[in-house]
Amino acid sequence: MEYRPHTIRRRFDRSAKASYDAHARVQRVMADELVRSLARRKQGTGETRPHLLEIGCGTGLLTEMLLRDWPDAVITALDIAPAMLEAAERRIRSKASSTAANQRLPVNFRLADAEVWAAQAELLSFDLIVSNACFQWLASPQETLRHLRRRLRPGGLLTFTTFGPETFRELHESFAAVYRSRGLEPQRHGLAFPSAGEWRTLLQHAGFAEARDESVIRTEGYTSVSEFLHSVKATGASASAADASRGLGWRSLFAGMFREYEKRFPAPEGISATYQLLLLQAEVPS
DSSP states (O other): OOOOOOHHHHHHHHOOOOOOOOOOOHHHHHHHHHHHHHHHHHHOOOOOSSSEEEETTSSHHHHHHHHHHHHOOOOEEEEEEEEHHHHHHHHHHHHSEEEEEOOSSSSSEEOHHHHHHHSSEEEEEEOEEEEOOOGGGGSSSSHHHHHHHHEEEEEEEEEEEOOOOTTHHHHHHHHHHHHHHHOOOOOOSSOOOOOOHHHHHHHTTOSEEEEEEEEEEEEEEEEEHHHHHHHHHHTTOSSOOOOOOOTTOOOHHHHHHHHHHHSSEEEETTEEEEEEEEEEEEOOOO
């Protein structure tokens, strides 16, 4: 399932104005792991003022961590949603010293569709490109990775986190059970997430010299399926992206899915949901 940029922008604008940070528990874990993975890179870099690019900065969670760990870096942060960018700017501004209230922000925030921007940005302009829980939204990942590779300087590094195919497996199995019980072919609801191996292949074809990956399975508990779906929606995603018109209405479909989910995947809190967290790093030849 592919989402158009204006749909992504609208969803994340809505999330930023609501309660994105309150529901982004998993995204925070992913950001922590991404920053951890950069520790060795930070120690080994010879750059006095490395140039960093963050794609999909959201409310500025990772941006704040980058500023903490790379205080001398020149950071550019992109996001497609104006409300997300405003939230990130507020977060970073609130961390700035009150004595420097009129000073320029230490981050160059830019409102942009990263895929369009990457195709037009200056070549060899960054030492490090990072992204947290964003690349699953890329419409043209192969082409975009190729553009990003050309924006990195020799020896530069691309590091990103994203979700793997085991993410929300309980949800997909519950939907599939309802379709099959009605004699219908199961449909995918929400994004289909590439595997780590598929990402490594894309990176290789984009011209990166080496790609490494880590995968972690994390289980989150929710009081109900409704709370789980609300949390997913609050972080900009959706579980309703499929055509249910082929003999099965939305109300019947979701009622059946709720029953199947609660029966198949109970947890002490209510129900469980799986997240597969992927971390990938790829270098440009020196």
